[in-house]
Amino acid sequence: MTPAALFTTRVYRSVDDLPLDRLEPLLASGTLYDSPAYLRYCEAASGGLLRHIILEDERGRTVGLVSLRVVRDDQVRRLYNLQALLDSPETDAKPAGETAPDSGTVPGFPPLFPNAIAAVPGAHCVLLTDPEADAALRSTQRGALARAAVELAEVEGCVATGFLYLDEDAAKDIADALGTDAPFLVAAQTELAGGWPDFEHYLATLSTSRRAMVRRERRQFAKGGITTRVLYGTQELNEATAQLQLRLLERYGVAGTVESILRDYAQLRATVEGQVRVFVCEQDGQPIGMSLGLVDGERLYMRLAGFDYSATDTRFTYFNAVYYEPILWGIEHGIKRYFFSTGTYDAKLARGCTPVPLYGVVQWPAPLRERAVLRLAAREASLRSELGLPE
Known part of the structure; x- marks a missing residue:
């Protein structure tokens, strides 16, 4: 030694x-x-x-x-x-x-x-x-x-x-x-092991009741006429997406400003732009939810989210923006492991994540x-x- x-x-x-x-x-x-x-x-x-x-x-x-x-x-x-x-x-x-x-x-x-x-x-x-x-x-x-x-x-x-x-x-x-x-x-x-050929194979890893829960959340999402765009990089992140993040922070009593979020976008753009993937959920052409992740080879690290809590069926938008839309994109792009960070553990464990102490x-x-x-x-x-x- x-x-x-x-x-x-x-x-x-x-x-x-x-x-x-x-x-x-x-x-x-x-x-x-x-x-x-x-x-x-x-x-x-x-x-x-x-x-x-x-x-x-x-x-x-x-x-x-x-x-x-x-x-x-x-x-x-x-x-x-x-x-x-x-x-x-x-x-x-x-x-x-x-x-x-x-x-x-x-x-x-x-x-x-x-x-x-x-x-x-x-x-x-x-x-x-x-x-x-x-x-x-x-x-x-x-x-x-x-x-x-x-x-x-x-x-x-x-x-x-x-x-x-x-x-x-x-x-x-x-x-x-x-x-x-x-x-x-x-x-x-909170880690989720991927590598499934399609979304149904992901669902098969969950219990019967949780599969039903996810299918219900997907149906409500589609019923609301909500569509998702996947952005590569930060170029389309702006004051509208910053407002979504700010509303999430305010809901939990956490301080923040649109200006500080815009600065964060600029810092991401200057450093890890090529790794950024943004999942923007839109209703009638307006963003009502978003999440942002960073790609590292076959890994996807989810980093932040934001939502318009005045929009219809926001809770279904949340689960789709944060979990299901990134998973769907990951299946198509060779992601083998997803990381959903810390906190809000009940929701993550219910969707198949494993807690790593x-x-x-x-x-x-x-x-x-x-x-x-x-x-x-x-x-x-x-x-x-x-x-x-x-x-």
Whole structure:
């Protein structure tokens, strides 16, 4: 095993400064959310507050990468707000789209800003290690990256550092390296295994009652005269689609503006334009619902949605725009796995998704640690019950 002392770390403040040629073996082992293009989007969305740490071994080979966001205040997406983790579990029922800031301030807890979060939009932690190393060495590399991230956070003046949306093994490695409390369940990615030849074969994977439910939602959708256009890229996204997203946010009491959503469109256009697929549902020529996903080979990651709640049969529009229309498109275009992100688990599980547990590790300020552990335990129990996971 390589001693941690033999690792060297380097910090970069922009993806464009990273030695991407040396990182290629690591990036090739990752997903769309680890790609330079997506990290450029995350940098733009964060206002330039994303930091990247690479790990080199004693031979000078690049064997690790972690990305860390500095969070200055509560104007950040709820999924990346450490303060929000200490909120009561029932307040986590937010819309699937992660497009607006949400305070998470909890009475009785001191402010946790600035803090640092190793996570990016899409409920993903960019934490890559040498794909050719054995399990023990990769654990050591994760530990070295975690310690380097905490050191950088301290330099940035952060009062807490969190690593969110990890698999269980990675979370344990980080907790061991930092000497924190055990990892906690923070969310679940919802995955749907595809590869069916047609929609009927997808329906065959569901129970009889759920098949009937989906068929009813498809009939109501068609009866309402609603049609769907699939857009490649962001060029037709505009104030009308932004208004749909804003209405969804307002329905759940989440702050947002048309201007901030339009900025997000521009950031997507500048970075991952080729991966964007938009499903726009229209009635009488007017958009009444939409969802947006990102394609990565045979994978489709659904990212956000919006709806006109004054339109007829909006609830049928919702399920078709978010689930069935992307599935229908995916069947025709070779998608083998769908990712519907976190939250609103009942609807996703009812439509065939499997919950994949995601864990977190946080280095809390000492005065907060005991209370945080108790609050997170209650939050985890609630989440496990919702997901149908064992205690």
